Amino acid sequence: MNKIVIFGVGLIGGSFARALKQVGAVGTVVGMGRSPQSMARALELGIIDEIGSDPAQALDGADLVLLAAPVAQTGAILASIAPHLQPGTIVTDAGSTKSDVVAAARAALGDKVAQFVPGHPIAGRETNGPDAAIVDLYRGKKVVLTPLVENAAADVAKVAGAWRACGAILHTLTAEEHDKVFAAVSHLPHLLAFALVDDIANKPHAPLLFQYAASGFRDFTRIAGSSPEMWRDISLANQPALLHELDAYLAQLTSLRAHLATLDGAAIETVYASAQHARQQWIEAIEAAELPASASPTE
Amino acid sequence: MNKIVIFGVGLIGGSFARALKQVGAVGTVVGMGRSPQSMARALELGIIDEIGSDPAQALDGADLVLLAAPVAQTGAILASIAPHLQPGTIVTDAGSTKSDVVAAARAALGDKVAQFVPGHPIAGRETNGPDAAIVDLYRGKKVVLTPLVENAAADVAKVAGAWRACGAILHTLTAEEHDKVFAAVSHLPHLLAFALVDDIANKPHAPLLFQYAASGFRDFTRIAGSSPEMWRDISLANQPALLHELDAYLAQLTSLRAHLATLDGAAIETVYASAQHARQQWIEAIEAAELPASASPTE
Numbered sequence: 036m037n038k039i040v041i042f043g044v045g046l047i048g049g050s051f052a053r054a055l056k057q058v059g060a061v062g063t064v065v066g067m068g069r070s071p072q073s074m075a076r077a078l079e080l081g082i083i084d085e086i087g088s089d090p091a092q093a094l095d096g097a098d099l100v101l102l103a104a105p106v107a108q109t110g111a112i113l114a115s116i117a118p119h120l121q122p123g124t125i126v127t128d129a130g131s132t133k134s135d136v137v138a139a140a141r142a143a144l145g146d147k148v149a150q151f152v153p154g155h156p157i158a159g160r161e162t163n164g165p166d167a168a169i170v171d172l173y174r175g176k177k178v179v180l181t182p183l184v185e186n187a188a189a190d191v192a193k194v195a196g197a198w199r200a201c202g203a204i205l206h207t208l209t210a211e212e213h214d215k216v217f218a219a220v221s222h223l224p225h226l227l228a229f230a231l232v233d234d235i236a237n238k239p240h241a242p243l244l245f246q247y248a249a250s251g252f253r254d255f256t257r258i259a260g261s262s263p264e265m266w267r268d269i270s271l272a273n274q275p276a277l278l279h280e281l282d283a284y285l286a287q288l289t290s291l292r293a294h295l296a297t298l299d300g301a302a303i304e305t306v307y308a309s310a311q312h313a314r315q316q317w318i319e320a321i322e323a324a325e326l327p328a329s330a331s332p333t334e
Numbered sequence: 335m336n337k338i339v340i341f342g343v344g345l346i347g348g349s350f351a352r353a354l355k356q357v358g359a360v361g362t363v364v365g366m367g368r369s370p371q372s373m374a375r376a377l378e379l380g381i382i383d384e385i386g387s388d389p390a391q392a393l394d395g396a397d398l399v400l401l402a403a404p405v406a407q408t409g410a411i412l413a414s415i416a417p418h419l420q421p422g423t424i425v426t427d428a429g430s431t432k433s434d435v436v437a438a439a440r441a442a443l444g445d446k447v448a449q450f451v452p453g454h455p456i457a458g459r460e461t462n463g464p465d466a467a468i469v470d471l472y473r474g475k476k477v478v479l480t481p482l483v484e485n486a487a488a489d490v491a492k493v494a495g496a497w498r499a500c501g502a503i504l505h506t507l508t509a510e511e512h513d514k515v516f517a518a519v520s521h522l523p524h525l526l527a528f529a530l531v532d533d534i535a536n537k538p539h540a541p542l543l544f545q546y547a548a549s550g551f552r553d554f555t556r557i558a559g560s561s562p563e564m565w566r567d568i569s570l571a572n573q574p575a576l577l578h579e580l581d582a583y584l585a586q587l588t589s590l591r592a593h594l595a596t597l598d599g600a601a602i603e604t605v606y607a608s609a610q611h612a613r614q615q616w617i618e619a620i621e622a623a624e625l626p627a628s629a630s631p632t633e
Binding site for chain 2: 157177179206212215216217219220221223224225226227228229230231232233234235236237238240241243244245247248249251252253254255256257258259260261262263264266267268270271274277278281282283284285287288289291292295296298300303304306307308309310311313314315317318320
């Protein structure tokens with residue numbers, strides 16, 4: 036690709052640029068963003084080659100545009116680029132939810148929505164900003180694309196190719212499947228962890244409780260150390276699927292509460308043993324999947 | 335101490351023996367247990383000096399008895415030793431719940447209950463059995479004693495001294511306080527993690543869900559990899575406090591569900607931000623508490 040444009044050059048966008056530059060998959064990287072300091076820092080670090088002045092200039096002749104700004108800005112960014120989107124340019128994003136992004140893209144891009152290929156890289160770090168961007172953030176990680184019916188296969192392949200150049204493993208789901216899956220395995224656990232820590236923090240004897248919290252509690256609540264604003268936005272953006280998962284979990288807890296109230300040890304053990312077994316199988320599957328990569332002489 | 339007796343020479347009991355031997359705080363360690371293989375292995379590893387044949391012989395002249403077998407056996411073990419408990423012998427335990435252990439001790443020991451000092455070392459590893467026992471399992475870890483009103487101060491001090499010799503930091507709570515605290519910061523999180531993994535495992539598209547579960551899910555559910563039998567027993571043993579905490583958490587989730595249903599972003603963010611802030615403060619407090627120890631020249 037001769038030219039790519041990245042909106043948001045923090046951890047996600049910056050790591051994408053670094054990885055593509057590393058393998059020589061891109062000529063010029065133009066950065067766009069609301070913070071002049073972040074833009075200047077990204078330029079200084081060599082993550083981007085130019086700071087874009089306006090969408091018209093930035094998008095002129097671009098092969099690919101990546102939206103990696105906070106998801107709440109997605110609609111506004113798409114609206115700002117829509118008038119300047121040339122036929123040969125593909126747009127993709129890195130948002131954690133997809134149905135809402137697709138709706139925003141349809142609203143903002145209109146007839147040009149076929150040029151938008153939604154995506155979600157499953158990768159992250161505790162830190163953020165241009166300084167957090169690293170060349171191997173996506174190596175061996177999953178990237179889920181949720182193509183639109185309007186997308187040309189060649190355009191989807193182009194986005195997939197860019198992520199593969201970053202070392203990622205490509206998966207495809209519909210936007211609806213994606214949101215259901217991540218509601219269950221990511222968004223709900225975040226909500227549950229935030230809820231538990233807030234519950235404990237609001238008890239009158241909270242200092243005593245935290246004093247005895249140990250490593251199990253630390254791991255269980257690690258995701259409650261995430262950005263409240265980002266997870267508020269994800270919770271709202273994926274509200275229907277998250278509500279569905281939360282209701283299923285509330286039913287599960289209510290059932291388990293009944294077993295506990297009646298001291299039904301066999302029923303409690305059935306739930307605990309099923310969970311322990313399923314998790315063990317999952318861990319073994321992950322470890323088996325990781326083996327070929329770590330044993331590969333090219334790694 | 336000239337002689338101690340340990341019921342159950344796995345991770346908990348074996349590490350206690352190893353630590354006391356390391357600092358020369360004990361003469362003879364007698365092991366008692368239901369598995370001849372574990373007993374033989376503990377003897378082979380030098381964790382114990384003798385395999386006890388029966389309680390009368392084992393307890394004769396013992397300074398301290400530690401119960402480190404599964405908590406469901408506590409009542410039976412106490413009943414077996416009660417007739418042979420000499421005036422100079424102190425008994426303690428390592429169970430994760432305390433009110434039920436105290437009740438079992440009162441029932442089994444009768445007038446001799448003053449010789450029983452309940453305890454709970456807050457330490458563990460993923461592995462178990464005599465081979466898992468290590469000399470420094472308790473170094474820098476908390477041990478909570480929940481003394482009875484009948485206990486002589488000197489007897490409590492003797493148990494505390496043994497744990498201090500293992501490198502542990504001693505805390506004191508009432509049995510009721512202990513069970514409330516650990517219901518909130520340990521037993522409830524375990525129940526929640528088991529419930530989530532079982533919930534997901536029972537969905538028709540479970541394989542798809544597990545395929546996309548990532549590091550956040552892995553940490554959140556790590557405690558669901560624990561022994562189902564052990565956590566069934568803990569859940570039942572601490573049922574009143576656990577039910578209380580579960581009900582508080584269900585109320586919290588129901589409130590959060592209402593915020594989500596009405597798309598009340600501000601209310602959701604308030605919960606998430608309070609949790610993120612409280613957890614951050616907790617982590618900082620832990621790290622500050624750990625600094626002197628790691629900076630100490632005696633470590």
